[in-house]
Amino acid sequence: MKITFLGTGTSQGVPVIACKCNVCLSDNPKDKRLRSSVLVETDRNTFVIDAGPDFRQQMLRAQVENLDAILVTHGHKDHIAGLDDVRAYNYFLKKTVDVYARKDVHEIVKSDFFYAFEDEKYPGVPEIKLHEVNNVPFTISGDTIIPIEVLHYRLNVFGYRIGDFAYITDANYISDTEIEKIKSARIIVINALRRKKHISHFTLDEAVELLKRIQPEQAYLTHISHQLGLWNDLEKELPSFIKPAYDGLTLHC
Numbered sequence: 001m002k003i004t005f006l007g008t009g010t011s012q013g014v015p016v017i018a019c020k021c022n023v024c025l026s027d028n029p030k031d032k033r034l035r036s037s038v039l040v041e042t043d044r045n046t047f048v049i050d051a052g053p054d055f056r057q058q059m060l061r062a063q064v065e066n067l068d069a070i071l072v073t074h075g076h077k078d079h080i081a082g083l084d085d086v087r088a089y090n091y092f093l094k095k096t097v098d099v100y101a102r103k104d105v106h107e108i109v110k111s112d113f114f115y116a117f118e119d120e121k122y123p124g125v126p127e128i129k130l131h132e133v134n135n136v137p138f139t140i141s142g143d144t145i146i147p148i149e150v151l152h153y154r155l156n157v158f159g160y161r162i163g164d165f166a167y168i169t170d171a172n173y174i175s176d177t178e179i180e181k182i183k184s185a186r187i188i189v190i191n192a193l194r195r196k197k198h199i200s201h202f203t204l205d206e207a208v209e210l211l212k213r214i215q216p217e218q219a220y221l222t223h224i225s226h227q228l229g230l231w232n233d234l235e236k237e238l239p240s241f242i243k244p245a246y247d248g249l250t251l252h253c
């Protein structure tokens with residue numbers, strides 16, 4: 001299985017529009033972060049987790065020609081805004097794109113992209129098929145996906161485990177029952193927004209503390225804001241099994 005980080009930034013991305021901080025002005029490519037998304041290529045399927053506002057650019061940059069399904073974590077704009085751009089896959093793959101998400105996310109997608117769900121559709125609108133995800137494992141063409149239910153302040157969000165890879169974003173609480181589901185994964189990705197306390201995201205310390213409890217072979221941080229500092233500095237201060245992710249990073253799992 002091959003993993004590619006398509007985006008590792010928080011909702012505003014890095015650099016932030018008009019910001020002149022040292023991170024936003026950094027010329028290190030590892031400090032340029034599109035909105036969070038990851039590409040998972042198994043022997044059978046190509047999955048993308050979340051399709052935010054940078055979806056088009058991310059698909060172009062990673063040259064993603066096949067797309068079997070999009071797994072959505074939650075309905076916030078930075079995770080779904082790019083769904084209109086599945087039109088390219090409708091056209092080239094000649095099929096509807098399968099989108100897996102919680103029921104509450106279906107309602108948001110149907111309202112944000114209402115034109116794709118009308119009875120009489122305007123020609124050329126995105127063709128999306130919504131599939132409901134509950135907190136039970138499900139299978140897509142031979143690959144088992146295990147949802148991990150986490151809390152993003154009061155909102156229930158799904159992380160996903162595929163094989164030995166677990167991806168969790170936009171969390172600030174994970175129950176012990178859900179942690180059990182990811183404990184044996186070799187690679188765990190988790191969100192770490194910044195250093196200062198935040199109402200709906202893990203801080204750096206909270207993410208590190210949680211990962212120290214879980215002790216995976218390797219862990220990566222994502223959904224990073226410009227307030228977390230330069231990649232080079234961050235990398236040095238983390239325990240050796242935790243790395244800050246960056247756009248374009250690929251892993252084999």
Ligand SMILES: [Zn+2]
Pocket residue numbers: 010011076078079170223
């Ligand atoms: Zn987000």
Ligand SMILES: [Zn+2]
Pocket residue numbers: 074076152170
């Ligand atoms: Zn969110």
